[in-house]
Amino acid sequence: MIGNVMRAGMFALALGGLGIGAAQAADDPYIVVQSTTSTQNSGLLDAILPEFKARTGIEVRVVAVGTGQAIKNAKNGDGDVLLVHAKPAEEKFVAEGWGVQRFDVMYNDFILVGPETDPAGVGGGADIVAALAAVAQAQAPFVSRGDDSGTHKAELRHWKAAGIDVSAASGEWYRETGSGMGATLNAAAGMGAYALTDRATWISFGNKDGMKVLVEGDPRLFNQYGVILVNPEKHAHVKAKEGQAFIDWLTGPEGQAAIAGFKLEGQQLFFPNAK
Amino acid sequence: MQDFAQEFKSAAALILAGDPELWAIVLLSLKVSLLAVLIAALIGMPLGAALGVGRFPGRRAVVIVLNALMGLPPVVVGLLVYLMLSRSGPLGVLNLLYTPSAMIVAQVVLVTPIVAALTRQTVETLDAEYSEQLRSLGVSRLASVPTLLWDSRLALLTALLAGFGRAIAEVGAVIMVGGNINHVTRVMTTTIALETSKGNLALALALGTILIGIAVTVTGAVSLLGLNDDRGALKHA
Numbered sequence: 371m372i373g374n375v376m377r378a379g380m381f382a383l384a385l386g387g388l389g390i391g392a393a394q395a396a397d398d399p400y401i402v403v404q405s406t407t408s409t410q411n412s413g414l415l416d417a418i419l420p421e422f423k424a425r426t427g428i429e430v431r432v433v434a435v436g437t438g439q440a441i442k443n444a445k446n447g448d449g450d451v452l453l454v455h456a457k458p459a460e461e462k463f464v465a466e467g468w469g470v471q472r473f474d475v476m477y478n479d480f481i482l483v484g485p486e487t488d489p490a491g492v493g494g495g496a497d498i499v500a501a502l503a504a505v506a507q508a509q510a511p512f513v514s515r516g517d518d519s520g521t522h523k524a525e526l527r528h529w530k531a532a533g534i535d536v537s538a539a540s541g542e543w544y545r546e547t548g549s550g551m552g553a554t555l556n557a558a559a560g561m562g563a564y565a566l567t568d569r570a571t572w573i574s575f576g577n578k579d580g581m582k583v584l585v586e587g588d589p590r591l592f593n594q595y596g597v598i599l600v601n602p603e604k605h606a607h608v609k610a611k612e613g614q615a616f617i618d619w620l621t622g623p624e625g626q627a628a629i630a631g632f633k634l635e636g637q638q639l640f641f642p643n644a645k
Numbered sequence: 646m647q648d649f650a651q652e653f654k655s656a657a658a659l660i661l662a663g664d665p666e667l668w669a670i671v672l673l674s675l676k677v678s679l680l681a682v683l684i685a686a687l688i689g690m691p692l693g694a695a696l697g698v699g700r701f702p703g704r705r706a707v708v709i710v711l712n713a714l715m716g717l718p719p720v721v722v723g724l725l726v727y728l729m730l731s732r733s734g735p736l737g738v739l740n741l742l743y744t745p746s747a748m749i750v751a752q753v754v755l756v757t758p759i760v761a762a763l764t765r766q767t768v769e770t771l772d773a774e775y776s777e778q779l780r781s782l783g784v785s786r787l788a789s790v791p792t793l794l795w796d797s798r799l800a801l802l803t804a805l806l807a808g809f810g811r812a813i814a815e816v817g818a819v820i821m822v823g824g825n826i827n828h829v830t831r832v833m834t835t836t837i838a839l840e841t842s843k844g845n846l847a848l849a850l851a852l853g854t855i856l857i858g859i860a861v862t863v864t865g866a867v868s869l870l871g872l873n874d875d876r877g878a879l880k881h882a
Binding site: 402407410411416431432433434443445446447448549550551552553555556559574575576577578605607 | 731732733734737740742743824825826827829839841842843844845846848
């Protein structure tokens, strides 16, 4: 019996020991940035945030979701800064008073990737709208994010330009994963399908099995990232000072140089263009 | 498919070499899930036991609901906890979203029904066996709860392990309320989800294997504890 009690006591102690430290160290200043999967999955933020921390002592906690969800989370006040890539949605966010002001940060581009066999015969082209029309014509499988992300919004714009109603083909050759870029690329690799992706995620993606870049270089594939401070007038708890410090750094010479200096396999993934 | 053997070797090497990043992730996973199970036990066991011995109108319905709650979809729990803890939610002022505490809350919600339902089942069976004896000794139904719980401790240990298994393996809820923030709320399952989305399938699988190893180790350690207890119980009998 005594043994039992002692064992139970030790078990409780062990659990208690684990519990210490579960509470957050609240002393260090930190901000929460609602951002997109492309900035995280590519490794950009992991690479540049330590520089900001060393400079200012402010820790940046990144929640990486699709642009649509990031904007909703920011509207709920669950972030101090928004760093996403869907300019019309960002401008709406600011116009409705949720954000203070929008700043350009950097750009990269979207590319159409697909199976090396290229059943729709679009390889080597530089016209995304014509390529999508050819994919639809061939009824070749196309995997869409389908998650209201920045990439999804861009993709829908191009389908519209091509005059194709993809919702009619949903579940047939047009397949919406409703997931992040990486999960969508995994699905495309698995079913030999085409997909629109940002170049950063593609370059850093590890499961390119039998897939390659087919269409690139169309000016319409330009992909601009913007940064916005969540409006403290809407959410009083927003850490405006720290958040603004991050925005100033990111759009200033140091942040811009850090973005330009981030390379993967020798390739620059994001191109700073803050004004 | 990438070279799994090689990825597994490098992942295992990271663990064995005490790679601080990976160890921090493993420890956070254990911390969150063990604390969640502890809290779920404190809530679920008395609740389940009371339900096991108690007799009141509507009891059957409560039991059915409790059993059904064992199958709560983690992503729904994540969504509910997010809506509660969001700055726009009723508990937003606590500022718990995107912290390990939020993940513990979500896991407690997932695990408590499992512990309570299995406790209810065990205690009810035992009560049916012993109630005559206990009543003849003048022990009331409610007062018999501690005795019944103590006597069914082996089965309860299994209930806790079932709860732990649910908690440590779960990803849908913790990724939503924790945010998978590097060095803050990143646990084994969210790391695996992240590596999968990066297309690093072999690394993700290797991490998954380690997660299974951890689950086996914890379960094994607790089972050994239980076996020792068993000898004590036999002496009593």
